[in-house]
Amino acid sequence: MRRRSRWRRGPRGSGPLRRARDDRLAGGVAAGLANRTGFDVTVVRFAFVLAALVSGVGVAFYVLAWLLVPAAGQRANIASKAVTDRRGIALAAGLSSVLIVVLLIASVLRVGWLGTLAWPPVLISVAGMVLIWRNAPADEQATMRRLAEPLLGLPAGGSRSASRIVLRGCVAILLLCSGLITLLTGHPSHLVRPLGGVALVIAAILLMLGPWWLRIGRDLVAERQARIRAEERAEMAARVHDSVLQTLALIQRRSADPQQVVRLARAQERELRSWLFDGRAPGSLGASGLTLAAGVRLIEQEVEAQHGVAVEAITVGDCEVDENLSALLAAAREATVNAVKWSGAQVVSLFAEVEPTEVSVFVRDRGRGFDPDAVPGDRKGLAESVHARMARRGGSATIRSVRGEGTEVTLTMPRAAGERQPSRA
């Protein structure tokens, strides 16, 4: 800090005019001028701001100086590089033409505050800033980014957040004031002025609060995604633990019993498959929303797990399970368990077909078979529970068995209504 009066002129610098690199706010033009002329840099800056507010010429002059005056310690100016930047020139020309169109529209609508701006300086400033932005050396671009950040929104770091907020606040207040003035002084019968005022006020609010809203939104989204990922991982881990890891532990403990190991492996395989291919969590089949194919698969899994006999279940078609069909499933389960228990067969076939008017289930084993007319006491339960269960709901059950060849239980249940769906088995 130089401890002398701001208004007294200091010693003049020597050599050609150069933009300052150390003491700059934007392009270092003001600081360069101050060095060269000996005025205090704050005075020069104040003069620029004043010139800018009065007519806009100050801005244009500043931008031109930025373009044409080389930075301290350099020979070439930005303009010498910019003349070869075809895309930059095209962009500047494009922006200028857009501005001209806006000017024309504004003059037609007689929007006063737009008309008061001096347009040539504005055009020069905009085009010049585009060229500077594209062609300035890296360090100057960094400076510009730093300047633009608080206005454009969301910088990465939060180190200079206070100054950013102040700057943003100033611009927002400026916009707000001009918007309110436009609103209050506007003629009520003229529509365009109030609209412009409202637009300015909205812009001010957006500028002030927009970045904050954006950040909140972004944080919320990021947090939600992280939470979903964590939940998915936890769910996956829980399922793998409940099914695969448990089964592996059991297999290790029972490795001496091949029958058990086979049974466990088969049950686990089915469970995993139904999870991977059908997206059904193991054991997640509630009573509600159960489909017939899922019910049949449940019978298959449970009977295999409990009795260690393979059940080959096949479903053709599928439908929702209503009360009648859950009775059918219960009967089918009963028949399957009986076949597993009594037939002595290694495999029991369970076939279910959904047709438009009825649902049929066939439970077949190639076991020892029995004479249905001379049912032993312990198998009466099957006949009665299955028969009675089906008959109560309007269905039927037939049992066909030949000694030494096997047994087949046929269950049919009429369907109340509804369409046939492709199965999910």
Add this chain to the structure above:
Amino acid sequence: MSTPAGSAPGGVRPRVFIVDDHGLFRAGVRSELGDEVDVVGEADDVEPAITRIAECQPDVVLLDVHLPGGGGQAVVTAIRASHPGVRFLALSASDAPEDVIAVIRSGARGYVTKTISGADLVDAVRRVAAGDSVFSPRLAGFVLDAFAALPAAGGGRPSFDPELDQLTPREREVLRLIARGYTYREIARELYISVKTVESHVSSVLRKLQLSTRHQLTRWATERRLT
């Protein structure tokens, strides 16, 4: 299982090639097949399988539906173009019906699940070697499902050959019995027809499955994939 004693020419051991990406499983199949067949080679992926099968020219290829380098159907398609005499039997632990149907449609003569017993597998290999087809109960269920779901899907373009696009009542009956766990012999007795007739019904179903150009079959597969 639904495969009765085979009709393979006595004394001639079919030459078998095994394609599966699990070495353990290949070894298991090899030992289960035992001396009944002549295992002439193995491969663990699509590319080596195509090269080696072309070299060995086996009678039957036991093919896993799922392979790391693409589906088993890639192998079937490639080999059938160059060596039409080689027959394929799909062997899979997969329950995804559209994959199984895809391999059958590309030209495999049958499908059995990996839980099949050694004797049944030997029998199935013999049948395929003899030019017959092998329908496991599961495949029968898939096929019934595929063809049955079609009229409901309805609409769409009319197919070129309606004959190919639906099963006859008799064929449906045969498939249903296979799905219920009946052997061909039992089916023949049940329907009062000869075993040969059962076989011809099954072959006809296989032909329809492979030749049907109906896009509904594709759509059926697509819809299943989505659900």
